[in-house]
Amino acid sequence: MLMDTVRMIRxxxxxxxxxxxxxxxxxxxxxxxxPMFALCIFGDSLLFLNSPELLEEAYVNxxxxxxKHDIERDAVKMxxxxxxxxxxxxxxxxxxxxxxxxxxFFKKKIVLMTQIIREVTLDYIK
Amino acid sequence: MQSHVIISTLVGSGPSxxxxxxxxxxxxxxxxxxxxxxxxxxxxxxNGRLANPLxxxxxxxxxxxxxxxxxxxxxxxxxxxxxxxxLLKERSQGIKKADFQEAGDMISILLEDDxxxxxxxxIIDEVIILFLAGMKTI
Numbered sequence: 603m604l605m606d607t608v609r610m611i612r613x614x615x616x617x618x619x620x621x622x623x624x625x626x627x628x629x630x631x632x633x634x635x636x637p638m639f640a641l642c643i644f645g646d647s648l649l650f651l652n653s654p655e656l657l658e659e660a661y662v663n664x665x666x667x668x669x670k671h672d673i674e675r676d677a678v679k680m681x682x683x684x685x686x687x688x689x690x691x692x693x694x695x696x697x698x699x700x701x702x703x704x705x706x707f708f709k710k711k712i713v714l715m716t717q718i719i720r721e722v723t724l725d726y727i728k
Numbered sequence: 729m730q731s732h733v734i735i736s737t738l739v740g741s742g743p744s745x746x747x748x749x750x751x752x753x754x755x756x757x758x759x760x761x762x763x764x765x766x767x768x769x770x771x772x773x774x775n776g777r778l779a780n781p782l783x784x785x786x787x788x789x790x791x792x793x794x795x796x797x798x799x800x801x802x803x804x805x806x807x808x809x810x811x812x813x814x815l816l817k818e819r820s821q822g823i824k825k826a827d828f829q830e831a832g833d834m835i836s837i838l839l840e841d842d843x844x845x846x847x848x849x850x851i852i853d854e855v856i857i858l859f860l861a862g863m864k865t866i
Contacts, residue, residue, distance in 0.1 A: 607784050645785050672788075678860075679791035680802055681774065685853035702843045703854065706834065714832025715737050722736040722744070726729055 606630065606642045623650075646673065666691060732764040734862040738855050739763065740833040743815050748807055753800035766808055767859055773801045809852055816848040834858060 609626040623641065627650065631639050637653035651657050675688050682688070686699045705711075736744040747760040753773050761769065777783055777798065783790050793799050812835070819831075820839050838844040838851045 611779055611781065611784065643784065645787060676788045676791045677778070678774075678857075680793070680798075681770070681805055681860075682853040682856050683849065685850075685857040687857050698843045702838070702841045705841070706837045711832065711837055715834075718737050718741050718832055719733055722733050722741050723729075725741075726732070 610643055646671075731768045731859075731863060732762065734859055735764040735767060736833070737862075738834045738858060739812070739815060740831055740836070743811075746811065748811055750807075751800050751803055753797040753804070756800065763808070763811065766804065767856075768863075770801070770804050770808060771860065771863060773797075773804070777801065808856075812852045812855060813848060816851060820845070820848075 606626065609629055610623065613625045623643070624635070626643075627635055627639060627641060630641075635650075635652045637656055638649065638651055640647055640649050642648070651660060678688075684695075686696070686703055689696045689699060732744060744763050746763050748763055748766045749758050750761045750766050750769050751758045752769075753776075777790060780795075782794070793802055816835060816839065819836060823836070823839055834855060835851055838854065844851050844854070
């Protein structure tokens, strides 16, 4: 646990804009990360899924059985109160939130959003 | 650029050009920055807090303000949230007008949604989380 934590602090001090977990994992496991790996950081053992199939299994097929660890909520508590990522899958509020947010990415809305991206990018290039 | 594009899709291209004060938590220096730069700084400072050994060994401490850095970090968050609150108030009044046109940005979409339209704090939470997701998954 200590070595994983020390590695992470080292990556943080190199560049605070990084999410250092993956750099640390590459250093301690292998350059090409396996589909599933574990690290001991934040005083806890964390399991990482690194393949679309496993993610689909956790987030889609077994979504009813999957919920978030309190550590995720604590880490961003100062930033947010209860966004969709922090609501338990069993919470009655979860289903309407998920429905509303997925509707926000329907095709017609994505087209309008893409126009904003185009406008901002062209403005930046000019 | 990436953060500016993401914030524009979340709040609209016009409001994303607003300048907001950013207080550097390390030096205390205050300077006006674009909304996207402010959120980017908040994200960097958030990562900086994660590197605090106290927070690594006692992660529940992340939810509390314990150092001067934390207080300045929190003030920057309040600045950003204040900007979003004002924008939501303005936008929700605009939506009620007859000549309203769909804008395409996330806060306008959520303001039209039955679940989110009456709770601006929920929209603010989703905007911040979507920004985090957008910045760290591209």
